[in-house]
Amino acid sequence: MPTDRYGLALTTASAAAAEHHQRGMDLLLSYGRGAGEAFDAALAADEGLAVAQAGRALFALFLGDADTARSAMALARERVAGASRRERQHVAAVSALVGLACQLRCSGQVSTTGTWVAELSVRSTK
16 A cells, blocks of 8 residues: 555555645645646546545635635545544545635635635634
8 A cells, every 4th residue: 555755545446646646735834836737647546546636626725716726625525434533534634624715705704715714824823
């Protein structure tokens, strides 16, 4: 079973899917270009890799695309059942984040879904 950069198992038989997922996370967390393409490549290699769907959802959320974020999270939740406990918890955490961001957007508490990180950061310091 492939692992991520921290040596934690990823529930996939595809080394390519694991590599693309890790590249997607690295790019997402460093605000690098190509994160979406990396998650797409991971899912092309293994469509059942739930954490890659969650990564795709986070990337969509950062772009302000709530519809794509919600649909990617729905797929991640469908596919995570056979994954490790850590991966199930990761999908649950990202799902909660996507749900909160979409709820704030729908209620008008943030101007666009893409600004939720900045607006929540400002609120948490008050």
